[in-house]
Amino acid sequence: MLAQTPGTTDTATREQDIFPDNSDTVVGGSRDMRYFGPHSGIALVSMGTCQEGDRPPRRTPQPPPQKECWSSWTHPSIQSVLEKQTNKHLPPWAEAFSLVSEFFNYEHQAFPCFHPPSFMALLGKQYSGASAENPAWWASLNAVLAIAQRRRVERGQCPVADEDLAWGYIASALGTVLDVLMRNTQLLSVQALLTVAWFLVGTPNPQPSFMLTGSALRLAHSIGLHRSSDDSSWSPIEREMRRRVFWVALGLDQELCLRTGRPSTHDLHDFHVDLPDHSTDDLETSMTTGGSSLDLFKAQAQLAVIQSRIYRSLHSREPSERATSDSADSALMLNGQLEEWHATFAMALRLDQPPQNCDHYGLMRLSYSYFNCVIVVNRAYSRGYWMPLHRRTAHHLTTDMNTSIQRCLDSARSIIAFVQTTPVQWKSFHWDVISIHASASIVLSINILSNPGLDSTERDLQAVGVVLGLFATLEEQHADTYLTQIRRACEELYRRAQLASRSFVEQLPQPLPRQDLGCRDPVAETHREKSPMGRQPVGLTVPNTVPNSDALLTLPQGGDDCAFGNEPQLNGIEFNPGGSPRTGQTVPYPWLEPWGLDMLLERDFAFF
Structure with missing residues (x-):
């Protein structure tokens, strides 16, 4: 069940019984914190006071009476490195208030x-001159201003040149x-750290966001956010915010890690923080274009x-190292959890169809994340179909594997349908979900190579062309x-x-009324315009053929040989779209799997 996480099961209760007091959060005079877990030596020292009844003493984060600080010391040689740097002065009060209000809206x-x-x-x-010098506040404020300023530019509310203001704030x-990080x-x-990372996720270089999110989680460990606490010294607001910030960090970390195939910073089995409660606050509830409401944060945390x-x-x-039966059992379990999640939020998200208008981007990002999870789980289960070294045709596949492939x-088609409703501005x-776009494109292309005669082939080729057109547009702006x-x-x-599709058509005994991929059929175009897959992204021109095709790898001449018999080569590695599996071979480069690029077996890719 989705609600049965490590933070809500009996595990937390058992650990509290075993270690009722062997963990502490120590607060310094400047409100800096240090958390010490049950296995640290400091946790053995009693720092709390006895409470009423027979309950054992609890550790409460009481600040010391003196101006003691756990983290402010630095060597004089590096003191100048840590001084605040102002690359962009804060805007006037009215502008700052407007930007911050837009951020929260x-x-x-x-x-x-x-x-x-x-x-x-x-x-x-800050604007009354009563703000204390706090580097965390300065970073938070400027990151919020940067996010709001960028949003204005992308929504056409101010000139494109004003994007430089956002980069000045960040x-x-x-x-x-x-x-x-240091003090x-x-x-x-x-x-x-999380707010700066949130801004950098949607940039041509997402590597800093990955590093900052990991650092934020490590810092969260330092102040004990991964442990629930009922200490009376924290106000209800602070206690709730500690829980929320932990789930924001965990959710962003898990999303980035699943996309890149990297291990997460925090172990899911090592925290005791309840899932967020359902919020009825209008400021925290997203409304869809269909009029439904969704607690977006709760949905993100459960996913x-x-x-x-x-x-x-x-x-x-x-x-x-993984047995086939283990992967099958895991995929079955995970598919069940994804279906349960989908059933819980389906009415609000309407994942069965793309939005007619642009919904809140958070809703769209959540939909992308869900579809990406489905692809990652089911590609792992039906791996033999997707991998060139494990050539399998349809008659070698079980019913469960066929179902997994169809998922x-x-x-993939749903992802690209969302692409076509999102303004290119x-x-x-778009930079945030590049990896998901790529995965969808690769899934559809390999399916065409394996089964070029399907009725969906031409429609899927057009869908992949939409993604490639988006990639070309983004690359023109940032090389x-x-x-x-x-x-x-x-x-x-x-x-x-x-080429595989054309070869299939050429080998048919009788010509079919099927247009060449470079031509346009008015009847087919009319049908596609009525279908979600027929729409193009707002402001995006989709090419009929791949741009810059001369720069691509050389293919063998002849359509028949490209799709059948003599199979094309990719950097000397055999690319086999169909056939029987070979024994004694394992799949290289498993770290490319979440992107879908493991299926290409290309040797010289470098990500991030």
Whole structure:
């Protein structure tokens, strides 16, 4: 069950019985914190006071009477490195108030990392001159301004040139990150790192977001966010925010890790924090274009639990070390959990169809994450179908594997249907989900190579063309990114899928009324315009053929040989779209699996 997480099972109760007092959160005079777990030596020292009744003493984070601090010491030689750097001065009060208000109106549902009244109170102190010098607050404020400013640009509310303002704010935030990491261990410190990471997720270089999210979780460990506490010294708001910030960090970490195939920073089996409660606050509830409401944060947290299980069950070991039966059982269990999650939120998300208008981007991002989970789980189960070295045809597949393959295809088509309803001006959103776009494109292309005669072939080729058109548009704006490698791989596979489809048509005994892929059929176009798969992204031109095809790898001449018999080569590695599996061979490069690029077996890809 989704609700039965390590934070809500009897495990937490048993551990509290075993270690009722052997953990402490110590608070310094400047409100910096240090958490010591039950196995540390410091936890053996009693720092609490006895409470009423027969209950044993509890450790409460009482600040010392003196100005003691656990984290402010630095060697004089590096003191200058930690000084605050201002790359962009704060805007006037009216502009700052407007930007922060927009942040809470639009970002807060998907990223509830702050308590709005508390943040606005700190903002007032900042502009009244009563704010204390706190690097975590400075980073948080500038990151919030950067996110709101970028949103204005992408929604056409201000000139495109104003995007530089957003980067100026984020530069000021980054100027204090080192100070936050080395000398600032507070709840606001974790919030600051997460907010900077949230901005950088939607950029051509997401590597900093991965590192900052991991650092935020480590800092969360330092102040004990992964442990629930009923200490009376914390106010109800602070106690709730500690829980929320932990789930924001955990959710972002799990999402990034599943996309990149990297291990997560935090072990799902080592925390005791309840899932977020359902919120009825309008500021925390997202409304869809269909009029439904959704507690987006709760849905994200529950999906993060499943994402962690996906990596742990399917990708934490080499494929050769996992028994086929184990993978099948894990996939069956995970599919059941995904279906339960889908049933819980289906009415609000409407995952069976793309949105007619642009919903809240947090809803769309959640939909992408769900479809990506379905693909990752089911590709792992039906791996023999997707991997060139494990050539299998349809008659070698079991009913369960055929069902698993169909789930992959349905999810890939749904992802691309979402692409076609998202304005191309939402650059940060598109950069955020590049890996999911690539995975969907590869799934459809390989399915065409394996079965070029399906009725869905031409429609799927057009869908892949939509993704490639988006990649080309993004790459024109920002060159020298990881997208170049991804685009080339997807284009090469797309071109081979085109050749396989044409070869199939040429070998038919009688010509069928089927248009060449480079031509346009008015009847088919009319049908596609009525279908969600027929729409193009707003502002995006989709090419009929792959751009810059001369730069792609050379293919063997002759359509028949490309799809049958003499199979094409990819850097000397045999690319086999169909056939029987070979014995004694294992799948190399398992770390490429979440992207789908393990199916290409390309040797020189470098991500992030």
